[in-house]
Amino acid sequence: MQEIKWGIIGCGDVTEVKSGPAFSKVANSKLVAVMRRDAVKAADYARRHKVEKWYSDASELINDPEVNAIYIATPPLQHEAYAIEALAAGKPVYVEKPMTLNAEAAKRMIEASNQYRVKLTVAHYRRAQPMFLKIRELLNDKIIGNIRFVQLNMLQPLNTNIIANTDEDWRKNPAISGGGLFHDLAPHQLDLMSYFFGATEKSVGFAVKQHTGTPVDDLVSGQILFENGIIFNGTWCFTVSEAQQSDICEIYGSKGKISFPMFKNNVSVTVEGQSKDYIFEPLKHVEQPMIEEVVKYFLNKRPNPCSGEEALITMKLLDAFTQ
Secondary structure, eight states: OOSEEEEEEOOOGGGTTTTGGGGGTSTTEEEEEEEOSSHHHHHHHHHHTTOSEEESOHHHHHTOTTOOEEEEOSOGGGHHHHHHHHHHTTOOEEEOSSOSSSHHHHHHHHHHHHHHTOOEEEOOGGGGSHHHHHHHHHHHTTTTOSEEEEEEEEEOOTTOOSSOOOSSOGGGOHHHHSSSHHHHHHHHHHHHHHHHHOOEEEEEEEEEOOOTTOSSOOEEEEEEEETTSOEEEEEEESOOOGGGOEEEEEEEESSEEEEEOSSSSEEEEEETTEEEEEEOOOOSSTTHHHHHHHHHHHTTSSOOSSBHHHHHHHHHHHHHHHO
16 A cells, blocks of 8 residues: 545534545645535535535445545444454444543443454544644653643533534434544543543542533543552533633643643643743644644554544543443
8 A cells, every 4th residue: 555545434513624634634634535425525525525425325425436534523431343344345444532431431442443454543633643742742851740630621601612613413312423522532631631641540530410491411520640650630611601711721840840732732831830821833734744644543653642432531530430
């Protein structure tokens, strides 16, 4: 295989800018087919993005002989079935986060990848972005000394605009999303914690529904004890006032603190009373750096940038915090 020729299953709103265009912008990669169950919308997406083919049936796209890799960008409910079908067809899979509905489903996807000996990567794409790579470098260089603990607050009002628009509010349907906005946003944050701090020893959490107008938990609190002794404390609440909204992660060390948001582009480092800020250019296509790494992996030019086994850790944390 000299070039990755992608087919997208689920070319909805989140693929318009975040990921879709990037598949034809990176080296040795091209988007050749898209699929959406609504044929009119699939055809419109293909026309606007200059994609050669479109389908309204996922199996037809998976079995297109020109397509040699699959990107799954549907709601989480469909991730498992589509991934296993693509893997069985010998097509490597790049699947959106959260990997699927729960840890047990994630294990079945990993088993299928191993059974068919076909590659599987999960789109925890912040791993490849310059801002988070810089944070990891600062941690590895012990700029703030030995890490003590992490405090994360993701506090949003009911009508938050921090997420992409969708045709239907599926994120608030637990049968489709796995568990509301927490399951949509927290995978980014929890994966980064594992990426930064390594293996987990223990995790526990609480989840409650405080707002009567939603079927999903809207307040989640979770803790992680990492094997290296670092403790993570996280709070996610999606019913605060506009004035109280917050997106901040603070990593405390023996010499100072690193502070950063998940959805903006600035990092603040304070060491022994002296502060330094790092400002990063916003990315037009936020998944492009990760897609570059996935293409290299599929072409056997680098290791897996986020394996199913790594993503399973995040799925187990989601389950631990909410079950």
